[in-house]
Amino acid sequence: PLTDNDTAATYKVLVLGDATVGKTALLRCLNGQNFIGKTRPTVAVDFIRKKFEVDGALIQLNIWDTAGQERFMSMTRQSYRNVKCVINTSCDYESVPIVMIGNKLDLSESRTVTISEAKKFTKKEMVFDFFETSAKSSENVYTAFHKLAYHVTEIC
Numbered sequence: 794p795l796t797d798n799d800t801a802a803t804y805k806v807l808v809l810g811d812a813t814v815g816k817t818a819l820l821r822c823l824n825g826q827n828f829i830g831k832t833r834p835t836v837a838v839d840f841i842r843k844k845f846e847v848d849g850a851l852i853q854l855n856i857w858d859t860a861g862q863e864r865f866m867s868m869t870r871q872s873y874r875n876v877k878c879v880i881n882t883s884c885d886y887e888s889v890p891i892v893m894i895g896n897k898l899d900l901s902e903s904r905t906v907t908i909s910e911a912k913k914f915t916k917k918e919m920v921f922d923f924f925e926t927s928a929k930s931s932e933n934v935y936t937a938f939h940k941l942a943y944h945v946t947e948i949c
């Protein structure tokens with residue numbers, strides 16, 4: 794079995810989305826941290842390192858949290874700018890894998906996007922995969938990011 798000390802190809806990933814959809818909570822969950830019912834808006838943009846095994850190889854994703862709020866837009870732009878550099882050297886910009894996440898699955902009684910709407914969007918925007926997750930119950934969180942790691946190794 795692969796150990797944590799094995800060297801891994803590393804890729805930069807951005808988590809993008811509107812404020813309060815649960816971007817920070819998803820990364821906390823993936824990082825094994827507890828769910829916080831009442832969080833503060835993300836100000837400092839930070840990242841977690843997470844290793845995944847894909848087809849017997851270790852791959853590391855450095856997954857960057859972002860602030861979705863308008864007033865933090867300049868910071869978000871800055872992280873885009875960095876990403877463009879990474880993409881330009883290692884990836885074809887057109888084929889950056891995107892996994893779309895519909896979060897807060899545990900609040901399914903207050904669903905705002907139907908599964909068919911989401912599927913239509915994935916087709917239109919060429920999203921690679923779509924998962925519904927809950928950062929509260931952890932449902933599907935690991936699966937969604939593992940699938941992203943899989944797509945990254947396929948494409949990049």
Ligand code: GDP
Nearest residue numbers: 813814815816817818829830832897927928929
């Ligand atoms: P961000 O602005 O996208 O980073 O969103 P946060 O991670 O800060 O979450 C915003 C709010 O939604 C917080 O009160 C979280 O506790 C809550 N939240 C995040 N994910 C979930 C989830 O999967 N289920 C539920 N019920 N609440 C969530």
Ligand code: MG
Nearest residue numbers: 816817834835
């Ligand atoms: Mg946040």
